[in-house]
Amino acid sequence: MWFRRDLRLGxxxxxxxxxxxxxxxxxxxxxDPTFATAGTPRRALLHDCLVALDTSLxxxxxxxxxxxxxxxxxxxxxxxxxxxxxxxxxxxxxxPYGRRRDAGVADSLADHDRTLRGVGSPYAxxxxxxxxxxxxxxxVFTPFSKVWRRTGWQHPHPAPGDDVRWVGAGSTxxxxxxxxxxxxxGCTLPEAGEGAALDRWRRFIDTSGASDxxxxxxxxxxxxxxxxxxxxxxxRLSPDLKWGTVHPRTLLADLDASGSGExxxxxxxxxxxxxxxxxxxxFRQPHSAWENLNPKxxxxxxxxxxxxxxxFARWCAGNTGFGIVDAGMRQLLATGWMHNRVRMITAxxxxxxxxxxxxxxARWFMDHLVDGDLASNNHGWQWAAGTGTDAAPYFRxxxxxxxxxxxxxxxxxxxxxxxDPSEPMLDHRVERTEAxxxxxxxxxx
Ligand SMILES: Cc1cc2nc3c(=O)[nH]c(=O)nc-3n(C[C@H](O)[C@H](O)[C@H](O)COP(=O)(O)OP(=O)(O)OC[C@H]3O[C@@H](n4cnc5c(N)ncnc54)[C@H](O)[C@@H]3O)c2cc1C
Numbered sequence: 001m002w003f004r005r006d007l008r009l010g011x012x013x014x015x016x017x018x019x020x021x022x023x024x025x026x027x028x029x030x031x032d033p034t035f036a037t038a039g040t041p042r043r044a045l046l047h048d049c050l051v052a053l054d055t056s057l058x059x060x061x062x063x064x065x066x067x068x069x070x071x072x073x074x075x076x077x078x079x080x081x082x083x084x085x086x087x088x089x090x091x092x093x094x095x096p097y098g099r100r101r102d103a104g105v106a107d108s109l110a111d112h113d114r115t116l117r118g119v120g121s122p123y124a125x126x127x128x129x130x131x132x133x134x135x136x137x138x139x140v141f142t143p144f145s146k147v148w149r150r151t152g153w154q155h156p157h158p159a160p161g162d163d164v165r166w167v168g169a170g171s172t173x174x175x176x177x178x179x180x181x182x183x184x185x186g187c188t189l190p191e192a193g194e195g196a197a198l199d200r201w202r203r204f205i206d207t208s209g210a211s212d213x214x215x216x217x218x219x220x221x222x223x224x225x226x227x228x229x230x231x232x233x234x235x236r237l238s239p240d241l242k243w244g245t246v247h248p249r250t251l252l253a254d255l256d257a258s259g260s261g262e263x264x265x266x267x268x269x270x271x272x273x274x275x276x277x278x279x280x281x282x283f284r285q286p287h288s289a290w291e292n293l294n295p296k297x298x299x300x301x302x303x304x305x306x307x308x309x310x311x312f313a314r315w316c317a318g319n320t321g322f323g324i325v326d327a328g329m330r331q332l333l334a335t336g337w338m339h340n341r342v343r344m345i346t347a348x349x350x351x352x353x354x355x356x357x358x359x360x361x362a363r364w365f366m367d368h369l370v371d372g373d374l375a376s377n378n379h380g381w382q383w384a385a386g387t388g389t390d391a392a393p394y395f396r397x398x399x400x401x402x403x404x405x406x407x408x409x410x411x412x413x414x415x416x417x418x419x420d421p422s423e424p425m426l427d428h429r430v431e432r433t434e435a436x437x438x439x440x441x442x443x444x445x
Contacts (some may be wrong), residue, residue: 002028002076003065004098005122006091006244007049008194009056010159014119018089019164026083026167026174027057030076031069034097039367041336042242044185045192049243051179052193054169060160063168066176072101077108083167083174085114091244092118094127094279095374096286122241123276124153124248127283130276137284139389144280145273156250187336189370190239197240198250204235205254219255222264229328229339230413235268236337238371241275248272278379281389289378290359292387301438303355311354314425315346316364318417321424324404325349327417334417336370341407347384348398352435353426358385395439397432 001018009015018025029050035043054065068075080088088109093102106116121127130147131137138144169176190196203209203218210221211232218225218233225233240246252272255265282288292298303311314320318329328342338346343365350361362381366372382388386396408414414421439445 001025002030002072002088002090003053004029004090004093004244005242006120006247007053008197008245008247009053009060010194011156011247011250012091012120012160013154013157014089014091014117015160016157017117017119018087019160022163022165023086024165024167026066026079026085027053027061027063028066028068028076028079028088029053030072031067031177031180032072032101033070039369039372040183041185041187041189041368041370042372043183045189045239045336045370046243047179047182048189048192049245052195052245054179056194057166057168058170061164061166061168063166063170064176066169066174067179069177069180073104073108076105077112077114080109080114081112087115087117089117089119092121092126094121094123094283096282096289099286122244122247123279124148124252124272125151125276127276127280130280137280138277139281141274141277141389144277145270148273148276149269153249153252156247156253185336185370187334187368187370189336190236192239192243192245194245197237197246200235200237200240201246201251201254204237216264219268220262220264223267224264226267227341227407229324229331229342230408230410230416234340238337238373238376242371242373248275275376277389278375281379282375288382288388289374290362292385293379293382293389294387297385297387297442300442301355302357304357308354308356311425312350312356312360315350315354315356315361319422319425320349321422322349322400322404322428323411323414323418323421324408325400326421327408327414330417332365332368336368338369339413341403342413343380344384345398345400345403347381349400351385352397353400353428353431355431355435355438358382358387395436395445397435399428399432401428 001015006012058064068079076088093099102116109116125148130144130151167174205217205219207217208215209218210216212221212225214221225231252269255269318326320326324342325346328338328346332338347361350356351358358381362378365377379388
């Protein structure tokens with residue numbers, strides 16, 4: 001069992017498949033050198049998730065996680081040879097790098113009559129599965145989400161039983177490399193691992209958990225509070241979903257996701273549908289990771305010179321003089337997380353007030369977010385830039401001051417993160433007009 005983005009024992013169909021028919025199971029994680037290019041908060045959290053998985057394995061199976069360092073294309077076939085494994089079981093990866101990596105590993109294994117078996121994925125509905133009647137796929141969220149709901153998902157799978165024949169770190173003849181030093185995150189990380197993820201979820205669905213003091217659960221109040229960065233209105237499960245310490249199926253099973261139940265439940269499950277939607281778009285159009293989904297905007301004028309870099313530096317540091325933008329950017333640096341509404345506001349500001357390429361902001365987010373995920377992040381950015389799926393047209397420009405008044409009505413969020421407010425670096429009305437001028441130059445509208 002080669003773990004990647006499914007760092008849990010419960011509700012893990014790949015693990016059950018590996019253990020089926022009394023087969024011996026070696027729990028493997030490969031520390032890929034390409035991880036070094038990922039942001040340190042994300043790598044630090046991965047480290048913590050691996051420690052938690054190792055602990056769970058020792059408690060459940062009496063053995064530890066087998067760690068190997070190196071290119072998975074070499075390491076996985078080598079350990080399969082060493083242990084004479086018949087197959088390597090994984091939860092399928094649908095992102096561009098993972099698909100290339102897995103194709104290479106599958107070929108190398110096949111040379112020795114071994115198989116790479118993909119079972120399940122990190123999504124409620126696997127990318128590529130939500131289709132129109134004629135088999136075509138969706139490029140717009142609303143129709144996608146309706147079919148996504150109708151397609152449905154499996155019930156959660158049980159955790160592996162006591163009868164699994166584990167072979168791992170601590171077993172005779174199985175060598176595990178040390179995990180290595182934990183990267184210095186530079187920010188406060190959430191508690192990691194399957195147990196912590198399930199605790200977070202239970203607190204979110206518990207009755208009387210809502211942060212507005214009402215007697216509702218946080219999930220029941222989600223529809224009302226999810227846009228308020230000053231309150232704790234969202235689940236904070238994105239890092240768990242990123243590393244698979246919890247599967248969306250587990251969450252959906254606890255909700256009335258049919259669409260007929262409580263509004264908060266339906267809206268929350270729609271957010272999980274957005275996650276599946278972006279994974280689906282990236283799967284079908286891998287180039288959209290870093291290129292505009294809408295090529296019409298490829299030639300829009302952006303500021304990339306020295307002046308652009310100076311503006312970018314102020315945005316990164318949270319020194320734009322717009323309270324909610326600066327609060328968000330500082331929350332990101334301090335915690336590795338930013339509220340969704342504020343991600344939208346800061347992204348819009350970078351693209352439409354500063355006229356910078358969305359890719360600069362997307363890269364900064366990937367480097368600093370603890371939940372950084374190529375599909376959700378880069379398509380979130382394309383949504384904000386108006387270059388992606390159709391939800392936010394380019395001519396819709398967020399006014400940061402009005403957004404702040406609306407979503408942080410008492411100013412508590414901005415006050416929490418910005419102690420030294422500065423003068424606004426620009427006039428939003430002027431930059432809005434400029435953004436629309438640049439748009440008209442390429443679209444004629
Ligand atoms: C510019 C931008 C960048 C983003 N980058 C990322 C990223 O790197 N990783 C990431 O997981 N999410 C990203 N998002 C989506 C969203 O902001 C986060 O998932 C959310 O803020 C995480 O907090 P939560 O777990 O409390 O969310 P909740 O509101 O509790 O939502 C539950 C789950 O639904 C999913 N979800 C919610 N909103 C979205 C969305 N708009 N798109 C896709 N999935 C969603 C997430 O998995 C989230 O954990 C981005 C959004 C924008 C606008």
